[in-house]
Amino acid sequence: MTSTTTEPRYRLWQNPGWGSAIVEAQLAAYGLPYDLVTAGDIYHDAAARAALMRVNPSAQVPTLELPSGEAMGESAAMTLYLAEVTGRDDLVPAPGDAPRPAFLRWLVFMVSSIYPAGHFADAAERLVPEAEVAGYRAKVVAERGQLWRMLAEEAARRGGPWVLGDRFTALDIYVAVMTRWQPGRAWFAAELPALVRIAEAVAARPELRAVFDRNAR
Numbered sequence: 562m563t564s565t566t567t568e569p570r571y572r573l574w575q576n577p578g579w580g581s582a583i584v585e586a587q588l589a590a591y592g593l594p595y596d597l598v599t600a601g602d603i604y605h606d607a608a609a610r611a612a613l614m615r616v617n618p619s620a621q622v623p624t625l626e627l628p629s630g631e632a633m634g635e636s637a638a639m640t641l642y643l644a645e646v647t648g649r650d651d652l653v654p655a656p657g658d659a660p661r662p663a664f665l666r667w668l669v670f671m672v673s674s675i676y677p678a679g680h681f682a683d684a685a686e687r688l689v690p691e692a693e694v695a696g697y698r699a700k701v702v703a704e705r706g707q708l709w710r711m712l713a714e715e716a717a718r719r720g721g722p723w724v725l726g727d728r729f730t731a732l733d734i735y736v737a738v739m740t741r742w743q744p745g746r747a748w749f750a751a752e753l754p755a756l757v758r759i760a761e762a763v764a765a766r767p768e769l770r771a772v773f774d775r776n777a778r
């Protein structure tokens with residue numbers, strides 16, 4: 562007699578190349594079982610937005626449904642949670658590890674400073690009157706460039722090859738995904754080439770290559 566068991570799986574609401582790739586890369590790196598749910602154009606398609614909102618009231622990608630059925634928003638929360646639930650420290654330095662404070666600091670910087678600047682630029686039509694969209698977007702984009710510069714300076718100070726020096730972390734995954742976004746790889750290559758070197762090295766890692774290929778856009 563054969564018995565069938567259903568392995569508890571994660572469900573990641575995603576779109577190729579979006580912030581969900583940051584979380585998908587971590588699920589893959591940890592070897593966790595997951596399924597992908599396509600969120601669709603949540604910026605412009607009211608039905609797609611409503612479907613995601615039923616799971617996560619902020620209607621954002623990434624949204625991660627845990628095997629328990631609980632849904633999480635916020636990539637940084639997922640980053641910390643997945644390290645905790647796996648008991649692993651290969652992407653997130655453990656409490657007491659020397660790189661932990663810097664990791665936490667730059668993780669929060671990534672999601673509270675750089676990421677929202679991209680979001681505010683993308684969602685400009687929702688945030689300011691139509692006549693102000695272009696000017697507002699240009700200012701947000703300039704500000705985002707300065708924030709990226711701060712991160713690149715920190716990485717340079719630490720001497721590479723990763724954001725935190727010789728310690729590979731989930732921060733490098735954020736860089737690999739987010740440097741594919743506006744203002745685009747050509748801008749990063751010209752202005753902050755060290756971040757492109759990090760991004761390319763991340764995407765070439767054997768355990769991550771398939772995720773980055775699938776999320777290329």
Ligand SMILES: N[C@@H](CCC(=O)N[C@@H](CS)C(=O)NCC(=O)O)C(=O)O
Binds near residue numbers: 622634635676680684
């Ligand atoms: N703080 C969130 C930001 C997520 C976010 O802004 N996601 C974008 C797509 S990459 C999104 O869902 N935008 C649609 C919206 O906010 O309406 C995180 O780190 O997960």
